[in-house]
Amino acid sequence: MSNQKLFFDALTNANFPPPDGLTETSLLGAISSMPLQERFNVYRNNVFHSLIEALKAAFPLVEKTVGTAGFKILAHDFAREHLPSNPVLYTYGQHLPDFLEQYAPLSHLGYLPDLARLEVSISAVCDAPDHQTYPAQKLAALTETEISKLCLDFAPCVRIQASPWPIHMLWAFLNDKGDDPIMKPQEIMVFRHDFSPIVRLLPPGGFTFLEALKAGKTLGESMQIVEASGTVMPPESMQSIFNDVMQHDLVKSVTIKG
Amino acid sequence: MGELPHISSGDAEGLLNSYLGVGYKPVHFSELYGSGTNKAIEHVGWIEVHAENYMGRGGLLPARLRALQETYSLSLHGVGLSLGSEDGLDKEHLTRLVELVSDYSPFLVSEHLAWSSHGGRYLNDLLPLPYTNEVLDRVCRHVDEVQSALGRQILIENPSTYLGFDASHIPKPTFLESMANRTGCGLLLDVNNIYVSCRNSGVNPDDYLDDFPVNRVVEIHLAGYAEDQTPEGVLLIDNHGGPVSPPVWDLFHRLIGKTGYLPTLIEWDTNIPDWNILHKEVLKAREVMSAAHQAYSLEKAG
DSSP: OOHHHHHHHHHHOTTSOOOTTEESOOTTOOOOSSOHHHHHHHHHHHHHHHHHHHHHHHOHHHHHHHOHHHHHHHHHHHHHHOOOSSSOGGGTTTTHHHHHHTOGGGTTOTTHHHHHHHHHHHHHHHHSOOOOOOOGGGGTTOOHHHHHTEEEEEOTTEEEEEESSOHHHHHHHHTTSSOOOOSOOEEEEEEEETTEEEEEEEOTTHHHHHHHHHTTOOHHHHHHHHHHTTOOOOHHHHHHHHHHHHHTTOEEEEEEOO | OOOOTTOOTTOHHHHHHHTEEEEOOGGGHHHHHHTTTOGGGTTOOEEEEEGGGGTTOOSHHHHHHHHHHTTSEEEEEOSOOOTTOTTOOOHHHHHHHHHHHHHHOOSEEEEESSEEEETTEEEEEEEOOOOOHHHHHHHHHHHHHHHHHHTSOOEEEOOOOSOEETTOOSOHHHHHHHHHHHHOOEEEEEHHHHHHHHHHHTOOHHHHHHHSOGGGEEEEEEOOOEEEEETTEEEEEOOOOSOOOHHHHHHHHHHHHHHOSOOEEEOOOSSOOOHHHHHHHHHHHHHHHHHHHHHHHHHHHO
């Protein structure tokens, strides 16, 4: 077994002693009184403290919900099971929502995984690569038939989420922008505009509509998919979503199908 | 090393300012950007960021960094290449670094003499290496690989250490010098790391500095440390969470007396203070560097 494998295993298992071959002594033979275990713990603490801090930065609303102490325990438990796969730590924590689905100590907060998903989306849209935008005014000359055949290539700074929980109300409440949430499913679109994240409540069917559009369906086909799902979405709702998407520069390019 | 593009030619004040840098934190954007072209007031010539915080990223952070590049030179300081890794370099991560360096054209690129990845998992710390011939060969191979991919020199920093290895048989300064000689890399000398490591291992920091290959040093880091008090004694922790300590300023003075002006960075990564507190550290570095440089110039002239 490699030396670094032994070091790695000891570092990531709190009950493991430091591996053999380490010393408090320098090459000059001087000895400091601090025991080896204490010295090794500096590295162990550095690793987990820094990962907990990275998660705190990415999930402020989850932390606000469970409290500072509770979040620290949660983050430590998560980090032990899910070490980062690379050093780009601003993307770390994408598996936290799924981890929360199985995390017994917080299972009474059923909405927590979806709240974490919202925070993953907020980070993702804030950090998404910059993109060229499609000028909305170019669409002004299109006929209604041509518009129904439009396919939109979305920018990477747009995410959608459908939740059985009042996810938009939760977000507003935790940001001191709304009243106590009442129980109902909600759908949202999260996007970046002028460098800031915007969390937009979608009308019923809005998620299905945008999901179809993002999958490459035309506007007309996407409306049909919404109708087939049994959801009634008035044309003005579709128009409102479409306008939102175009006015906030969330489309890279458009094509007219067939 | 690239050029320091913001040197004010013929102006001694401007020349000194051009060597002074700060680790840039987004919370200080307004103060740094607000200084605009009047940067002499702030006495800051360059900024440094952790490379990983900007890799593949769009949005506000990179936009602001590019705005700051109009006034300040930029240094990219990597923390994730894991140059001492037994696994070899992570090619995807190296590609990210190549793209970042190509996008931002920094005047300095640096990394650490450490390892941090194993088996496809990343430990967010600079883990220690035994100083052996085998490890020297491995690190040199990886430094060569990085410099070849980037098409430029990188600097390697001496990290703080809290323990040693029975297997080590090469003194750390000798190890660093051999690495620099074999690969052509420069050294980033973190003065706080010298002090922390020496205190933790019972070595005299002045002796260590005397042994250090200062002629290979291209950049200097200054930072604060914390003291971990336990019943068994005190361990110094390199936490970058406070002002530079007096003995580290003394070591810095001795170092500049040996090297003359070098790009010098104030690092403050945790418990990040208001700008005016950070700026005081820059002014202190300026004062020490100026005084030490006079001694250096006199010695050279003599």
